[in-house]
Amino acid sequence: MGKSEAESILSGDRRALARLLTQVENGSHEGRRTLDELFPHTGKAHLIGVTGAPGTGKSTLVNQVALQYRSPAAANPKRVAIVAVDPSSPFTGGAVLGDRVRMRDLAGDPGVFIRSMASRGSLGGLAQTTAAVVQVFDAAGYDVILIETVGAGQTEVDIARLAHTTLVVESPGLGDEIQAIKAGILEIADILVINKADLPGAEKTEHALRGMLGLAHPVEKVFHHHGQAMILPESKPADTSQWVPPILRTISTDGTGVEELMTAIEQHAQHLRQSGEWGRRERARLEAELEALLTETLVRKFRTSVPDVRYDEMVDRLVQRTLSPWEAVKALLNGGA
């Protein structure tokens, strides 16, 4: 019994792993402590994000990609973790998490671990604790972590901050050329996948996406955080060759095109490593995480110092229009008005 939770997880105890994921999701103190202990063991896994509109076949595609990584034909089968996020009800906080339905081919394989997560009110396509859950899998020795976002629309782009490689899954008939040039989800794609390519309209979708890419690339990826560019440290690498997202067609119900997709994922990983982008993304991600945690902690700390009565009074005054939101913030921070 002398083993700590972290040691159990490092030695491959799946029950301990599942338990820690729950603790981390719930933001418990024990969970955080174990995570602290595990953190030095992270940073090894390839994080692959899968996003796209609801019903484009993300889960089925994740199932196929995981099967390829696990294939006995693969030179060295990789251990695969899947984090599948589905939305929570904004009213009751409940959720139906149904991504496992499409992943039954993976059952019984001890080299695969699937965890469903509810978004719990977070709006960026992931849950607030998804990054921490991914860290746990990384420390537990999973080589590849597939992160499936909630069915995402146009602004759920958090995944690009978290993943090394982001797949944006489209399917025929969902949008026209105007959708394709809007900012947002298409821009974050490292690989564009047209799934359900056997449906009519695949040609048109591909054409629209190619047009969009032709206009948009090459563009350097600098994330804008609250409207401000996040300045990524380190000067530009010697190799400035830009990655142009390939557009691939798949039919994930029968596996068509999945091998080509695997090749593209591998090529993207290689590109990231060779160009130094891997390290830069890693740094940007950790910085974003630090900032998010700092913000959350500061806000919580501050809020506990303000009595609810005073807070409610400020809201009342906003409603009465006797105070503007900015004035209210100033008043709360300075303890005046």
Add this chain to the structure above:
Amino acid sequence: MSERKTSPEQGRRIRVLVAKPGLDGHDRGAKVVARALRDAGMEVIYTGLRQTPEMIAEAALQEDVDVVGLSILSGAHMALIPRILELLKANGQEHVKIFVGGIIPDEDAPRLKEMGVTGVYGPGAPTGTIVDEIRLALEPAA
């Protein structure tokens, strides 16, 4: 709205695996229950039709659920449920509460409960009862 606004909407949510073991292909009941549990604020992991006991135990482990809800209309419950209980136990998950719904003959219900099943529900059971009994079963732990 009298809750303290300072505490973020976090903390433990009841996690339930809803599964259909065996070969019958009718999952309407399971879906109705899944929806009702969602509306009661629980996180429901829905796994779909034709699950083997092994698949159910594995999903229960990975998802670290508090409750497994099984829907069985095929009559195979006396074969499937002991196996599921055995596998959960082997995985160190004997604390997980099992609820069974479907077509379960009256004389089987007490036998299932003896094996360790917490609740057994037939057709027409109000979903509110299931919600209440799940909450009650988890109370000492939560």
